[in-house]
Amino acid sequence: MNAWGVVMAAIEMFGPLIAQVVEKAMKGDPDPLAGLLTEKAEQLISSPLKSRLALEVAKARAAAQGG
């Protein structure tokens, strides 16, 4: 384990996130990381489960076919 390993691990884990944070910072966001995390959590948590919707549609289709 050396400094280069730490840098590589950080890039591997946070590369896309860092890029988005930099983009937000360049747009003048005073706290880009906090803003991005909150935004992502809200997006992911508030959206309905696609799988539940798909399953309900599949159930309705199975019922229609059975009936």
Added chain:
Amino acid sequence: MGCYSLNLSLCFYVLLVGCGANVDILRRTAKLSVVGAAHSIALVDGQVARLVTEEAADPSRVQGVAARWEPTVVALEHARGVVVAADALVDRGGDVCDALPAVRAAWQATVAVPRLLPPGVTLAADFAASTDRLLGATEALTTRCSSGGAR
């Protein structure tokens, strides 16, 4: 290579928390873990929705679709609920270490979802890799909090 990367990631987290221990880092890393859990759920959700839709389009398989997929979808709904609760706790303020058990629970519920997939169904490899890495981060933070670290 996977294990090596995982170890590097864990070391990175230990250094991150160990060198710059303060409330802000702990809270943001807890938030990152919750977002990671939500992201993993979204990944599985998208895959499951696609597979269910494919089965529903096949007249020979549509009759058994509810029995096959209901446990998976229920597990996803449970995991999503636990993640929502953890997210609210992390955002609540006060001692962020109080939210870490909820963050751990979010990860446990998330990684339990693949065990409830129908027989013969496997997820894309990136799910396991992402959950392993961020679960490791959550564990490192929990260790930090349980040892009376910075709050």
